[in-house]
Amino acid sequence: MGTGKKKIEIKRKEKQQDRMVAFSKRRKGLFKKAHQLHALSAAHIAILVFSPAGKPYVCGDPCFDDIVDKYYSGATANAAADDNDVVNCNNRSTYGDGNDADEDCKEIGELKLWLKRMDFDGSDNVDDLLLAKNDLEQVRDKLIKNVADYGE
Amino acid sequence: MGTGKKKIEIKRKEKQQDRMVAFSKRRKGLFKKAHQLHALSAAHIAILVFSPAGKPYVCGDPCFDDIVDKYYSGATANAAADDNDVVNCNNRSTYGDGNDADEDCKEIGELKLWLKRMDFDGSDNVDDLLLAKNDLEQVRDKLIKNVADYGE
DNA sequence: TCCTATTAATAATT
DNA sequence: AATTATTAATAGGA
Numbered sequence: 001m002g003t004g005k006k007k008i009e010i011k012r013k014e015k016q017q018d019r020m021v022a023f024s025k026r027r028k029g030l031f032k033k034a035h036q037l038h039a040l041s042a043a044h045i046a047i048l049v050f051s052p053a054g055k056p057y058v059c060g061d062p063c064f065d066d067i068v069d070k071y072y073s074g075a076t077a078n079a080a081a082d083d084n085d086v087v088n089c090n091n092r093s094t095y096g097d098g099n100d101a102d103e104d105c106k107e108i109g110e111l112k113l114w115l116k117r118m119d120f121d122g123s124d125n126v127d128d129l130l131l132a133k134n135d136l137e138q139v140r141d142k143l144i145k146n147v148a149d150y151g152e
Numbered sequence: 153m154g155t156g157k158k159k160i161e162i163k164r165k166e167k168q169q170d171r172m173v174a175f176s177k178r179r180k181g182l183f184k185k186a187h188q189l190h191a192l193s194a195a196h197i198a199i200l201v202f203s204p205a206g207k208p209y210v211c212g213d214p215c216f217d218d219i220v221d222k223y224y225s226g227a228t229a230n231a232a233a234d235d236n237d238v239v240n241c242n243n244r245s246t247y248g249d250g251n252d253a254d255e256d257c258k259e260i261g262e263l264k265l266w267l268k269r270m271d272f273d274g275s276d277n278v279d280d281l282l283l284a285k286n287d288l289e290q291v292r293d294k295l296i297k298n299v300a301d302y303g304e
Numbered sequence: 305t306c307c308t309a310t311t312a313a314t315a316a317t318t
Numbered sequence: 319a320a321t322t323a324t325t326a327a328t329a330g331g332a
Contacts, residue, residue: 003325004315010191022315023193029313030185033327034199037182039162041175041204048223049189050196056223068220071200071208155311156329174329181327185313 019052027051031059038062044070171204179203183211190214196222 013019027049034045038061046067047059058064165171179201186197190213198219199211210216 003313003327005317005323005325006315007325008315010188012194013192019193023189023195025314026185026189026192027195030182030189032313033178033182033185036162037175037178037201040165040178041171042164043175043179043204044202046200047186048198048219050219050222052193052195058223067200067202070202071210155313155327157309157311157331158329159311160329177328184327 016052023051027057031057034059035061046071168204175203179209183209186211187213198223 013022030049031047034047037043038045043061044067045059045061046064047057048064049057049059051057060067165174182201183199186199189195190197195213196219197211197213198216199209200216201209201211203209212219
């Protein structure tokens with residue numbers, strides 16, 4: 001995937017500057033797609049992005065806060081549970097303060113997010129498999145590092 | 153804009169069924185773009201969409217709730233104020249409250265289910281991590297093979 | 305759903 | 319930033 005003069009691997013770019021360039025171009029594209037989706041289908045859409053530099057960008061059709069409010073009001077929050085198309089990863093992890101138990105929870109929570117996002121069970125196309133491959137490689141690297149940290 | 157056999161106008165489709173078709177295709181595309189943006193730039197991304205039928209779809213990299221929390225916590229909320237690309241309308245809503253420790257305990261239970269599905273246990277000691285590492289490597293190799301088989 | 309003609313998004317380069 | 323070669327997304331139809 002990718003679109004441009006060359007096919008690129010979808011993986012974290014090494015240099016901060018490259019990440020910022022990719023972010024700028026693709027954030028713009030993402031918001032445009034979101035706006036189109038709203039205009040065509042009348043769906044309500046809320047997007048929140050933090051740039052690599054930590055700057056927030058918000059996009060809402062018709063309004064970010066209202067849509068998020070509606071979601072957290074819970075009236076319909078469980079309706080998506082049975083839809084296998086849904087990419088739904090809501091997993092709270094504690095950031096910080098750090099007693100050991102909490103740290104472990106955080107590590108495990110992050111790992112879980114990675115695994116859940118892979119969702120390669122039903123993938124039958126090259127793109128999904130490639131994404132899963134990338135994710136797996138990163139999870140593996142994380143594990144290797146954790147093991148090393150434990151004194152392996 | 154649009155991409156397909158014909159250029160289309162970006163305006164609300166008249167028939168509900170047409171809106172649903174466009175929504176299904178484009179929601180998938182939007183989430184894919186979001187995942188790519190995250191993978192490439194390490195940006196944090198949260199998307200919430202209500203379909204024309206009112207069904208919610210959530211996408212979060214790395215986690216929807218955490219990103220939204222971070223935004224509403226306000227630590228960085230004002231950083232975007234000077235960016236003219238930002239569509240920014242804030243109205244805080246309260247939700248959740250549950251204490252973090254309890255939330256994490258629930259998370260651990262869910263995690264173990266996930267890890268079992270992945271064919272390895274989710275312990276946090278070195279031996280189990282090593283086993284997990286081996287399992288992940290095998291899964292990864294499987295995926296790489298699958299990708300090769302698809303002719304990538 | 306799947307297919308494919310066509311357009312839109314974007315990676316590399318300037 | 320602006321341009322352009324190329325790929326990816328998708329509109330319409332099977």
